[in-house]
Amino acid sequence: MQVGFYEARDLNKRFGPVTVLRGVSLAMQPGHIHTIMGENGAGKSTAFKILAGLIQPSSGSLHLDGQALSLASPAAAHHAGIYLVPQEPALMPELTVTETMFVGQLPTMWKFPRRVDWKAARARACQALATLDLDIDPDQLARHLSIAQQQQLECAKALLRGCRVILFDEPTSPLTTHEVERLFGTMRRLRGDGYTLGFISHRMDEVLDISDDISVLRDGVLVDSVERAAFDRVRLLSKMVGREMRVIPRRQISHATSQPVLEVADLAHAPRFRNVSFDLHKGEILGFAGLVGAGRTEIAETIFGIRARDKGIVRLAGEDISDLDTHDIIRKGLVYAPEDRARHGAVLPMSITENVTSGLLERVRSRAGLLSRSDEDRIGAETVQRYRVRCAGTDQKLRQLSGGNQQKVVFGKWMGIGPDVAILDEPTRGVDVGAKDEIYDLIDSLAQEGMGILIISSELEELVRICDRILSIYDGEIVAELTGDEITPERVSASYLTTAAASGR
CATH class of the missing domain: 3.40.50.300 (P-loop containing nucleotide triphosphate hydrolases)
Structure with a gap:
């Protein structure tokens, strides 16, 4: 069984003439939540897409539990035990929740291997949803789910596939405060069970609350990577933008007219x-x-x-x-x-x-x-x-x-x-x-x-x-x-x- 120590070594990624990542190395440990921060365009999502097999690096390597890993596709990543919870879920609207969760891996009957075992699929879907304490009907159509429910469903799909490394690309952006608390409760349970969790968020309070390790990217370069205790809010923001941050008060000049x-x-x-x-x-x-x-x-x-x-x-x-x-x-x-x-x-x-x-x-x-x-x-x-x-x-x-x-x-x-x-x-x-x-x-x-x-x-x-x-x-x-x-x-x-x-x- 894989433990889940996941490394990226000297990753470089270019899109045409533009270099998005330059020599980025990350080490993600089991039982830790490793957060990647940076401004838009810093390369955070690109790094996660490489770690999840969605895109290939221009150079560099991936290693899982010390073994070199080649991820030609997301399916290969899933097989290796790695799953990316995307920032923008893209569900098939006319499928049910159960069907959505099992796309590409529907269970079949033992005696009739060409027939889908819908009873088993539904039971496993319900189990994964219950693990996350999600109040989602497994029989409803995906198009009826709210943005928050779509994001939560992606988390359930990761567990359903038995993945030990789970990467969350801004999963909280569409969630309410209560839903974020529930998600963080799930993440903490997974951390306690030894899962390796990656996390991207722009919300500073979330990062300081949930993270064990924090890495900062700026313009595609890793500028810092330390344990949570070594960071404070001002230092973290300054690392992200490359300058000292100033507190900006509420706008004082209104342009409103009576018209x-x-x-x-x-x-x-x-x-x-x-x-x-x-x-x-x-x-x-x-x-x-x-x-x-x-x-x-x-x-x-x-x-x-x-x-x-x-x-x-x-x-x-x-x-x-x-x-x-x-x-x-x-x-x-x-x-x-x-x-x-x-x-x-x-x-x-x-x-x-x-x-x-x-x-x-x-x-x-x-x-x-x-x-x-x-x-x-x-x-x-x-x-x-x-x-x-x-x-x-x-x-x-x-x-x-x-x-x-x-x-x-x-x-x-x-x-x-x-x-x-x-x-x-x-x-x-x-x-x-x-x-x-x-x-x-x-x-x-x-x-x-x-x-x-x-x-x-x-x-x-x-x-x-x-x-x-x-x-x-x-x-x-x-x-x-x-x-x-x-x-x-x-x-x-x-x-x-x-x-x-x-x-x-």
């Missing part, structure tokens, strides 16, 4: 939310706070025309857009950057340029009605430069970029339309500290130009830092409004948690 650009009156979509009314003003940054499942995203999707409203009115710059479809709403000047970029915000197999211009086809169409390649290239290059996307070139496939750089491309695609109002759902999910600063500065500059911005975020510090006003949502209703000095992490959380406690939730 409403988005008016929502008595909007309802049963059973998710009801009686929602608010105005968003020109130059204002308005935040939606609340627990996951409170109805924040559903409100945004209804405003944007994805969901049909039961009642209510939505006005954009004074014009009723309640009955318009999504395409016409975009043409009127309202855009929506969704939370799940892999499923709704981007096409990962397409290039950066193709993603950016997918919402700007009218601007890149020639007189003959064909797409103008020169216009596409120009817009792609402008987006990469403005949003500081780290890439090998605008022809690079989006799936080859880090999560944060994918988010920047999605963000740039929608902002390129030049909207009057932008709804940004979890705009910095999976984005590192340095990239967050860039996105915050960008949001502020857009507000300064007069755009009205509605932000949905589960990070209190994010809302407190950048919002002029915050609406707290609980159980589909606006339960509080905070402005000015009222906007603190404690008061924002209390504004909806008090309601939750009173209701017994």
Whole structure:
């Protein structure tokens, strides 16, 4: 039986002319949680993909329990006992949970080897789900799972395959605080049982809470690798960005005016939310706070025309857009950057340029009605430069970029339309500290130009830092409004948690 001491020695990886990893060596021990940190584009996910057999290193070697290891595919990694829990799960939506968990390895009957033993498959699926204390119906379709449940299901699949080395690529990014605690409880149990765990996260509190060992990558180079006790928050951040970090207070200058650009009156979509009314003003940054499942995203999707409203009115710059479809709403000047970029915000197999211009086809169409390649290239290059996307070139496939750089491309695609109002759902999910600063500065500059911005975020510090006003949502209703000095992490959380406690939730 493998113990699980996993080493990467002198890994180098190049994508065309761009070197992503330079001489990276890692040693992951059984019974330890080894965290990899770094800014977006530092090479964290690339390193994990090599460790999991998804891509091959340009040079360097892998060793498991002292034996050289060649991983030509993820299947080879699974056979060796190594599993990657991906940042963005890509499940087959029409399969059941049980079928999803057994893709590629369905158990067969002993007497009838060509027949699937569905009873055994379901029993084993239930056992793996129970081990993680997951309340997921093994018979439901995967398309009905939330993002959090999809991420948790990947963890169950790792256990189902009997893997001793489990790599978690930002598994907590879509999870609530309670779900993160449950996942960490599972990780601690696995650590106690001698599993070797790798972990990537941008959330500093998580890293300092769960890690035994921490390695820091910067620009593809390993700049430090020590035990948790040797790190503190300031030193860790400084290693990541290569400079001393400064504490940035809440923004003091508001660009909000008294002119409403988005008016929502008595909007309802049963059973998710009801009686929602608010105005968003020109130059204002308005935040939606609340627990996951409170109805924040559903409100945004209804405003944007994805969901049909039961009642209510939505006005954009004074014009009723309640009955318009999504395409016409975009043409009127309202855009929506969704939370799940892999499923709704981007096409990962397409290039950066193709993603950016997918919402700007009218601007890149020639007189003959064909797409103008020169216009596409120009817009792609402008987006990469403005949003500081780290890439090998605008022809690079989006799936080859880090999560944060994918988010920047999605963000740039929608902002390129030049909207009057932008709804940004979890705009910095999976984005590192340095990239967050860039996105915050960008949001502020857009507000300064007069755009009205509605932000949905589960990070209190994010809302407190950048919002002029915050609406707290609980159980589909606006339960509080905070402005000015009222906007603190404690008061924002209390504004909806008090309601939750009173209701017994």
